[in-house]
Amino acid sequence: MPAHTPPSATGLSARTRIIGWMMLLVTLALATEFVIAARVLTERAEAEFNRELIHEGDKFRDFAERAVDPVTGESYRDVGALLADYLAEVVPNADETLFSLVNGQPAHRARAEPPVRLDTDPTFVGRTADLSRPESGTVTSAAGPVRYAVFPVLVEGDPDRGALVVAEFTAPATERVNSTVQVLVVVSLAALALAGLASWVIAGRVLAPIRMLRQTAETVRDSDLDQRITVIGNDDVAALAHTFNQMLDRLQIAFTGQRRFLDDASHELRTPITVIRGHLELISEDPAERSRTLALVLDELQRMNRLVDDLMLLAKAERPDFLDLHQVDVTDLVMGVLTKASALGDRQWSVSRVTEHMVLADGQRLTQALMQLAANAVRHTRPGDRISMGVRVATDRLLLSVTDTGTGIAPEDVPRIFDRFTRGDHGRRGDGTGLGLAIVASIAHAHDGQVLLDSAPGQGSTFTLDLPLVRAENAPHNTADTRLSEVHP
Numbered sequence: 383m384p385a386h387t388p389p390s391a392t393g394l395s396a397r398t399r400i401i402g403w404m405m406l407l408v409t410l411a412l413a414t415e416f417v418i419a420a421r422v423l424t425e426r427a428e429a430e431f432n433r434e435l436i437h438e439g440d441k442f443r444d445f446a447e448r449a450v451d452p453v454t455g456e457s458y459r460d461v462g463a464l465l466a467d468y469l470a471e472v473v474p475n476a477d478e479t480l481f482s483l484v485n486g487q488p489a490h491r492a493r494a495e496p497p498v499r500l501d502t503d504p505t506f507v508g509r510t511a512d513l514s515r516p517e518s519g520t521v522t523s524a525a526g527p528v529r530y531a532v533f534p535v536l537v538e539g540d541p542d543r544g545a546l547v548v549a550e551f552t553a554p555a556t557e558r559v560n561s562t563v564q565v566l567v568v569v570s571l572a573a574l575a576l577a578g579l580a581s582w583v584i585a586g587r588v589l590a591p592i593r594m595l596r597q598t599a600e601t602v603r604d605s606d607l608d609q610r611i612t613v614i615g616n617d618d619v620a621a622l623a624h625t626f627n628q629m630l631d632r633l634q635i636a637f638t639g640q641r642r643f644l645d646d647a648s649h650e651l652r653t654p655i656t657v658i659r660g661h662l663e664l665i666s667e668d669p670a671e672r673s674r675t676l677a678l679v680l681d682e683l684q685r686m687n688r689l690v691d692d693l694m695l696l697a698k699a700e701r702p703d704f705l706d707l708h709q710v711d712v713t714d715l716v717m718g719v720l721t722k723a724s725a726l727g728d729r730q731w732s733v734s735r736v737t738e739h740m741v742l743a744d745g746q747r748l749t750q751a752l753m754q755l756a757a758n759a760v761r762h763t764r765p766g767d768r769i770s771m772g773v774r775v776a777t778d779r780l781l782l783s784v785t786d787t788g789t790g791i792a793p794e795d796v797p798r799i800f801d802r803f804t805r806g807d808h809g810r811r812g813d814g815t816g817l818g819l820a821i822v823a824s825i826a827h828a829h830d831g832q833v834l835l836d837s838a839p840g841q842g843s844t845f846t847l848d849l850p851l852v853r854a855e856n857a858p859h860n861t862a863d864t865r866l867s868e869v870h871p
Contacts, residue, residue: 400581400585400589401578401581401582401585404581405574405577405578405581408574408577409574412570412574415566415570416563416566416567416570419562419563419566420559420560420563423559423562423563424556424559427552427555427556427558427559428529428552430555431529431550431552431555432518432529434475434478434548434550435518435529435530435531435548435550436531438472438480438531438546438548439516439531439533439546439548441472442468442533442546443533445468445471446458446464446468446535449464449467449468451463452467458537459537459538459539459540460537460540460542461484461535461536461537461540461542461543461544462482462484462489462490462542462544464535464537464544465482465484465489465490465535465544465546466482466489466490468546469481469482469490469491469492469493470490470493472492473492473493473494474492474493474494474496475494476494476554477497477550477551477552477553477554477555478494478496478548478549478550478551479491479492479494479496479497479500479548479549479551480492480546480547480548480549481500481501481547482544482545482546482547483507483510483511483544483545483547484542484543484544485542485543485544486507486511486512486543487507487511488501488502488507489544496549496551497525497551497553498523498524498525498528498551500523500528500530500547500549501547503523506521506523506530509521510530510532510545510547511545513532513534513545514534515534516531516532516533516534517531517532518530518531518532520552523551525551525553526551526552526553526556527551527552527553527556528549528550528551528552529549529550529552530547530548530549530550531547531548532545532546532547532548533545533546533547533548588619591611591614591619591620591622591623592619592622594611594623595611595622595623595626598610598611598626599626607630607633607634607637608634609630610627610630611623611626611627613627647693651686651689654682654683654685654686654689655686657678657682658679658682658683661675661678661679662675662679689817692817692818692821693817695821695824696817696820696821696824704747704828705743705744705747705828705829706744706746706747707742707743707744708742708743708744708745709740709741709742710740710741710742710743710744710745710748711738711739711740712736712737712739712740712741712773712780712782713736713737713738713739713773715745715748715749715752715773715782716733716736716752716771716772716773716782717733717736718749719749719752719753719756719771720733720771722749722753723752723753723756723757723760723769723771726756726757726760727760727763727765728765728766729759729760729763729765729766729767729768729769730766730767730768730769731769731770731771732768732769732770732771733770733771733772734770734771734772734783734785735772735773735774736772736773737773737774737775739773739775739780739851739853740853741780741851741852741853742852742853743780743829743849743852744825744828744829747825747828747829748782748825748829748847750821750825751782751821751822751825751826751847752771752782752784752847754818754819754821754822755784755822755845756769756771756784757818758818758819758845759784759786759788759843762786762788762789762843763786763787763788763789764788767786767787767788768786768787769784769785769786769787770784770785771783771784771785772785775851777851778850778851779848779849779850779851780847780848780849780850780851781846781847781848781849782846782847782849783844783845783846783847784844784845785842785843785844785845786842786843786844787841787842788842788843789839789840789842790837790838790839790840790841790842790843791835791837791838791839791843792839793838796835796837799819799835800819800820800822800823800833801820819833822845822847825847826847826848826849829847829849829850830849830850831847831848831849831850832848833845833846833847833848834846834848
């Protein structure tokens with residue numbers, strides 16, 4: 383027997399897998415969020431630097447257009463004075479510096495102290511000194527990356543060349559972006575931890591009924607199919623438990639029927655085998671005795687063959703392809719069965735009632751069932767007794783009946799008369815296999831119907847196939863019943 387995993391280990395593994403996959407997906411989503419957030423914040427900071435540089439250029443242009451020299455009261459004629467007066471008026475941000483160049487040399491600087499003096503950096507000054515048109519770019523300094531813009535200036539009547547240099551130090555903004563992302567990371571990790579803990583608890587509660595179902599399944603053995611799961615609630619898990627209980631019900635019925643079937647079959651087959659072996663062991667050399675022994679053996683073998691055929695038929699009744707459904711005229715069906723059954727014995731054969739209907743059914747199986755009932759009636763009646771067949775429709779039911787005036791069935795035999803290998807007592811013993819009525823019941827069940835029995839000792843019996851009425855599509859039918867008081871084949 384295979385070893386069973388401890389329930390706690392299995393439950394823990396399932397919960398761990400669920401939480402693990404969920405946390406992995408959430409972690410990937412958060413990591414993607416961090417990357418996107420950092421990218422968006424960085425691009426916003428760079429856009430803000432660009433807007434600030436453009437803004438400073440626009441402010442300087444406005445100043446140059448409207449400003450006048452405070453000494454002469456006229457427009458500026460000195461580029462250096464223009465730049466100096468502008469830098470004296472402007473107030474730069476904490477991460478910003480402005481200075482002027484005149485003929486390629488630093489001249490004036492805004493009042494705020496910058497993180498790094500770019501106007502004293504010969505490399506940077508040399509890079510921006512000879513520009514004749516506005517230019518922007520990024521350089522590296524001791525304070526980190528710097529975004530800069532150079533705006534060349536020419537004043538009419540002044541041969542000197544001037545330029546306004548605006549520089550934005552990006553390191554503080556980058557640090558703010560990184561700080562924001564770090565806060566997001568910390569908050570997200572805390573939320574992830576809380577979500578993981580909550581998911582662990584919730585998953586445990588969700589998986590608890592499934593663990594119970596698995597534990598119950600582990601305790602089920604072929605010798606003990608009585609275990610069932612207690613169904614609580616009406617959610618999907620409760621529906622699963624209910625379905626599992628229904629499966630156990632079907633398994634219990636199947637195992638019980640299989641065990642009883644094997645016990646009965648072995649008992650029924652043991653008798654003819656014993657008879658055959660006994661007679662073969664004691665077979666005489668006398669030709670006449672040998673002939674009688676062989677005839678007896680052949681008769682027992684024929685009975686065994688019939689028994690095996692009946693067992694095979696009952697086994698096929700459990701298969702989905704047992705029936706071959708097609709249009710069946712029930713009147714023709716009953717009349718055909720009556721014609722065939724009349725050869726079974728010297729009885730008064732008649733049809734009690736017929737109705738014209740085309741139904742969807744397996745005509746051959748219904749014929750087989752009615753023939754079994756007819757043969758059963760012959761075995762339990764005497765020559766001259768009456769056996770009648772009939773068919774009628776009641777609401778949405780199709781009723782096929784076989785009635786005899788034989789010995790009848792004792793009330794105590796009725797509950798088990800359709801069981802396999804069952805033969806009635808009180809005068810209803812015959813030479814059959816005990817499978818005939820079981821075959822009839824199987825054919826009825828295959829049609830989603832049942833077999834009804836109305837009988838009393840000494841008053842005969844009526845067996846009725848009670849089937850759902852399934853009319854054949856587009857088949858003409860007449861719902862009127864026709865009583866035939868006496869119709870002989």
